[in-house]
Amino acid sequence: MFKVDSLEYSYPGNAKKAVDKLSFEVKDGEIYGLLGPSGAGKSTTQKILIKLIKDYKGAITYKDKPLRAYDNSFYEDIGVSFEMPISFSKLTAMENLDFFRRLYKRTVDVEPLMKRVGLWDDRDRKAGEYSKGMKIRLNFVRALINGPKVLFLDEPTNGIDPLNARIMKDMILEFKQAGGTVFLASHIMSDVDQLCDRVGFIINGRIHEEDTPRNLKLKYGKKVVTVEYRENGLLKSSEFSMDALKGEDFAKMVREKQIETIHSGETTLEEIFIKVTGVALHEQQA
Amino acid sequence: MNSRLRALIRGEFVRLNRYNLFAASFVVSLFYVLMASFIDDAMVLGVMPFIFLLDSTMMTSLLVGATLFYEKKEHTVNSIMVTPASSDEYVTAKLVTSIATSLFTVVFVSLALYALKGVTYKYAHVIFAAVAVTSLHTMIGVRIAYSAKNFTSMLIGFMLYVTVFMFPSVLAMTGVIGPKLADFLVILPLETSANLMRAGFGPGVEPWKIVFGYLYITALTLLLYFFAVKPRFAEYMMREMGV
Ligand SMILES: Nc1ncnc2c1ncn2[C@@H]1O[C@H](COP(=O)(O)OP(=O)(O)O)[C@@H](O)[C@H]1O
Numbered sequence: 349m350f351k352v353d354s355l356e357y358s359y360p361g362n363a364k365k366a367v368d369k370l371s372f373e374v375k376d377g378e379i380y381g382l383l384g385p386s387g388a389g390k391s392t393t394q395k396i397l398i399k400l401i402k403d404y405k406g407a408i409t410y411k412d413k414p415l416r417a418y419d420n421s422f423y424e425d426i427g428v429s430f431e432m433p434i435s436f437s438k439l440t441a442m443e444n445l446d447f448f449r450r451l452y453k454r455t456v457d458v459e460p461l462m463k464r465v466g467l468w469d470d471r472d473r474k475a476g477e478y479s480k481g482m483k484i485r486l487n488f489v490r491a492l493i494n495g496p497k498v499l500f501l502d503e504p505t506n507g508i509d510p511l512n513a514r515i516m517k518d519m520i521l522e523f524k525q526a527g528g529t530v531f532l533a534s535h536i537m538s539d540v541d542q543l544c545d546r547v548g549f550i551i552n553g554r555i556h557e558e559d560t561p562r563n564l565k566l567k568y569g570k571k572v573v574t575v576e577y578r579e580n581g582l583l584k585s586s587e588f589s590m591d592a593l594k595g596e597d598f599a600k601m602v603r604e605k606q607i608e609t610i611h612s613g614e615t616t617l618e619e620i621f622i623k624v625t626g627v628a629l630h631e632q633q634a
Numbered sequence: 635m636n637s638r639l640r641a642l643i644r645g646e647f648v649r650l651n652r653y654n655l656f657a658a659s660f661v662v663s664l665f666y667v668l669m670a671s672f673i674d675d676a677m678v679l680g681v682m683p684f685i686f687l688l689d690s691t692m693m694t695s696l697l698v699g700a701t702l703f704y705e706k707k708e709h710t711v712n713s714i715m716v717t718p719a720s721s722d723e724y725v726t727a728k729l730v731t732s733i734a735t736s737l738f739t740v741v742f743v744s745l746a747l748y749a750l751k752g753v754t755y756k757y758a759h760v761i762f763a764a765v766a767v768t769s770l771h772t773m774i775g776v777r778i779a780y781s782a783k784n785f786t787s788m789l790i791g792f793m794l795y796v797t798v799f800m801f802p803s804v805l806a807m808t809g810v811i812g813p814k815l816a817d818f819l820v821i822l823p824l825e826t827s828a829n830l831m832r833a834g835f836g837p838g839v840e841p842w843k844i845v846f847g848y849l850y851i852t853a854l855t856l857l858l859y860f861f862a863v864k865p866r867f868a869e870y871m872m873r874e875m876g877v
């Protein structure tokens with residue numbers, strides 16, 4: 349869908365590059381995640397991909413055609429949710445949606461969406477009276493209003509409660525199952541872990557590692573199993589390599605000890621992230 | 635008119651209403667009527683051009699500026715720019731809305747004055763002048779709002795514009811500038827705007843000034859749009875993009 353090659357951009361009056369030699373691809377029908385600390389360049393990348401920033405260096409293609417060659421009809425296929433809640437504060441939620449709905453050729457019925465995110469009962473309240481979480485959910489509904497083919501989500505679950513985050517994540521997965529493509533920028537590991545087919549770790553405007561969340565965990569994880577057990581009232585733990593699991597020591601422990609937990613040592617994305625970030629920052633300082 | 639432009643214009647009106655800008659503008663119109671009703675019947679025709687001038691210049695610029703200011707503050711302009719609506723359509727919607735608002739004032743005040751005092755004037759002239767002057771000052775309002783940090787600095791920007799461009803006209807009125815030289819003042823947008831308005835209220839404005847005025851104001855509006863408003867739209871968006 350989107351191919352990005354050696355993208356470079358710095359904001360006017362800011363010498364530091366917000367994105368720097370950034371290359372990645374968002375494939376048709378996948379959820380691609382950019383994961384990185386704040387200030388890494390995720391939002392800037394999104395703003396470039398949605399054509400809000402135009403004076404970038406490097407090549408971007410959308411459906412194999414240069415992004416610059418598209419006119420405003422590009423947006424008929426695109427849904428965008430920005431990092432911060434955006435709405436006309438003195439218009440009700442429904443009036444906000446109605447305003448944006450009229451700007452598209454193709455639109456969807458908002459009632460099921462608003463019900464799903466739990467805003468239907470508050471639909472006639474002014475957006476300015478919404479809580480931050482409600483505004484973010486309204487952002488999300490607005491992004492879906494034109495039945496887009498590609499969805500851009502910048503920190504979609506930031507500031508909403510776990511239950512609503514779960515609902516939103518389900519909706520994102522359903523969007524993908526229905527054939528949609530998603531670009532997701534986030535600094536929240538669990539979002540990326542649960543949603544993304546592939547993830548790029550972005551630090552200082554550059555991708556330092558990219559793969560499926562599962563492969564990354566295998567690559568960075570230790571191939572060990574940690575067993576916690578209780579002996580004479582004390583909590584103890586032992587580590588076994590994966591190969592050693594067939595051996596007698598492990599079997600004996602399972603048979604004889606009072607085991608409390610068994611964990612395989614795949615790292616969390618969070619640990620990988622800290623590792624990759626640390627290495628990247630170290631390399632830059634050197 | 636395409637359906638997007640219609641939707642944008644509709645949105646502008648809904649917001650003018652909800653953000654109480656329409657109410658503010660209506661209160662100002664009531665104030666115009668009140669003011670005119672205290673003035674001698676003989677004098678009122680001399681004052682009306684300035685009331686309509688005030689409305690089509692200052693009220694237009696401030697209203698447009700205020701809507702841009704809200705859109706900047708609430709970042710909604712970014713949202714509009716990721717829909718199929720173009721920046722041309724966006725500015726056109728502002729223009730159409732300004733013109734409609736100015737015309738509403740002209741019609742309302744004219745009706746009220748007719749009812750209160752029975753005064754009439756050349757309505758067609760006033761309407762054409764209001765359209766031309768409002769168009770120009772929509773662009774001026776947009777341009778001032780681009781660089782304004784807040785509502786106060788927008789007001790100051792507009793005051794500056796008025797002061798700078800009125801000053802020579804004041805000199806002419808007080809006789810400091812002779813009548814020969816004063817003819818050149820038509821290059822001042824406010825002077826020419828005033829001429830067009832005055833033409834609706836009796837003779838006294840030379841026909842060449844009217845013809846020149848319409849051509850000049852139209853040209854200025856287009857120049858401003860293509861060289862000051864359109865090219866700087868992206869930059870304005872950038873600066874306000876806290877999203
Ligand atoms: N409007 C702006 N003007 C100037 N610099 C900016 C602007 N927005 C972001 N930046 C800078 O660009 C870099 C990347 O920011 P951003 O893309 O927002 O990061 P992220 O979304 O990953 O947190 C940061 O150094 C930030 O300070």
Ligand SMILES: [Mg+2]
Nearest residue numbers: 390391431502
């Ligand atoms: Mg960001």
